[in-house]
Amino acid sequence: MIIEPKVRGFICMTAHPEGCKENVARQISYIKKLGKTEGPKRVLIIGASTGYGLATRIAATYGCDASTIGIMYEKPANDRRTATPGWYNTKAFEEFATADGYYAKTINGDAFSKEIKEQTIELIKSSMGKVDMVVYSLAAPRRTMPDGTIYNSVLKTVGGNFTNKSLNLNNNTITEATIGPATEEEIQATIKVMGGDDWKDWITELDAAGVLEEKAVTIAYSYIGPKLTYPVYYHGTIGLAKEHLYNTSVEITQEFSSRGIKAYICVNKALVTQASSAIPVVPLYFAILYKVMKEHGLHEGCIEQMGRLFHDKLTPVGAIVDEMNRIRLDDYEMQDHIQHKVMELWDQINTENVNELADLTGYWEDFYHMFGFRYENIDYSKDVDI
Template sequence: MIIEPRMRGFICLTAHPEGCAANVINQINYVKSQGPIDGPKNVLVIGASTGFGLSSRITSAFGAHASTIGVFFEKAPQAGKTATPGWYNSAAFQAEAEKAGLYAKSINGDAFSDEVKSKTIELIKKDLGKIDLIIYSLASPVRTNPKTGVTHRSTLKPIGQAFTNKTVDFHTGIVSNISIEPCTQEDIDNTVAVMGGEDWELWMDALSEAGVLSENVLSVAYSYIGPALTEPVYRKGTIGMAKDHLEATAFTITDKLKNLNGKAIVSVNKALVTQASSAIPVIPLYISLLYKTMKEEGIHEGCIEQMYRLFKDRLYTGQEMLKDEKGRIRVDDWEMRPDVQAKVDALWAKADTETLPEIGDLKGYKSDFLNLFGFGFEGVDYTADVNENVPMELA
């Protein structure tokens, strides 16, 4: 079938298998071009099919030549209907890993469930024995707690009072004001249940009890802070409460890993275009202005550049990790440079529908958004008939 992007609001309903493969191969080639990493050998990536999780898996495999197990929840293709992009990404990754002689197996299912945890542990025991790095990179808006059976849904709301500021519809380029009503305590509790650290801790407990964690094991989860501009709706809102919980959980897990001399840590990453961030009011406009500024400064990074720098310069330097006052690794350091934020603030004050095409990088934002679904890559013939039924061998 000929596959074109089909939009519904902030979601693309189609994905291009050859474009997704190009995305994966581009990331692999970047890692290879940067040189090897003296890093992990057996890696579990929970949330491995898109974004930072996918880039972490690529960096582990093609930077450190690690064996990897990826866990994700993606829809397979059907005749006349494309798979989700994560399916095509993971199929492409496995194909490339096999060509390179690297071990790579994947489990498709609800990572929040006890069933998927047990299945993953059995695969580790059977094939790898022990794991020395666990990446936790889930980004689901919904979670069913396996212990209680209760389904929780996250919300994006400010706390205490309504929040009003500018945002942009990145499809049309129209800048407008948006207001978001404050949350309830139930909203906070549900968001923490979905996006906080509870499931990360459950994974680490299960892996530890099964005896599949190596000495000096490391686990890394991803977070975001952002500027004062987005604080009311993000870091000091419902999602911020969940991120606080996630970051506190790192200390709890580290305490439990003392017998293995292991540790858990949170990496605070840069703002990037993701399916989730595209739906957050204010964030697309901020990212558009940030991209413009960072590209002009020559310090812009995508997911793979961020993850390679995290592994090479932070996690596996042979020295003690450089952490902030709250014990977090900061690879958002270039984004949060005072000079960068001052420029973004100045652009924000000027931003409207007329000025944005000149002062922002909405074109780059749109390009990155389409790339998430396999569209817009050089060398891919989007007018050609392609097979949407890309198979993937699952564990």
């Protein structure tokens, strides 16, 4: 089959196996160039197939010589469609890691479910004994509870409408987007999906099963962003869920203090992911930010961020944190001179000058790379076994 990108709005409906393999290979190459660092040796990554979760797995493996178990929820190919990019990413990663002598196994299923937690515990017992790091990197749109109740997350404000400039991803024009307020029911549902309950459930069950090392570290990923995006993100439904995630990190550290287990929120940089592309206003901010950070030599992708996490932020004596005990990988993004320039360009930008004032090429390059497309060394005219 010859595979072409089929883009609908903020999602690509196809994925290219060779391109996804190239994506993984490039990330591995980057970590290899960084060299080795002290770090965890047996790592569980919950949400390990794309974006920050995949980069975490690669950085732990090739930076710390860690054995890894990944949890994903991906679809294989069938006669009508390609597999999801996370499926191809994971297949490629396991091939590379195994060839290089690393233990790497993956469980495919709903990480929220009791069944997947039990399968994971059994795999840890049989292959690792215990894990010394648990990374929680889920970006799920919905959660099914044990009683069958389904909660769906929403991208809405809290309290009123928010209107601002936005990037129309269909034609790269600058439009205006209005995001309405969520109901209390929608707020609570978003917290159920994207908050810290499931993260804490994982730590509780892993510890009760005896597969969590003393002094283990657990990290969940988050984002804060600039004041510009506060109404839709930090002060919106997602932000309330992320606040719950942060409060859960404090609870985990307190409740498991006798075991020396420490939980951290790691605040990451703004990057194009399947989740972030869906948020109105945010893609335009990202495209301007990319331009500014590249001009200052500060731009990072997922793998550069995770390389810095393991090499610079996680030390043998503990994590380097801010006053709220958060690891900050958004430190370059939030520098005053970067944000000042971004806001200056935001005020000026329109459809006529968008290509001049924003890095649309970089935005779309990252977008297509997520699905294995637009790598210059891949011949996309060739038949591929999906």
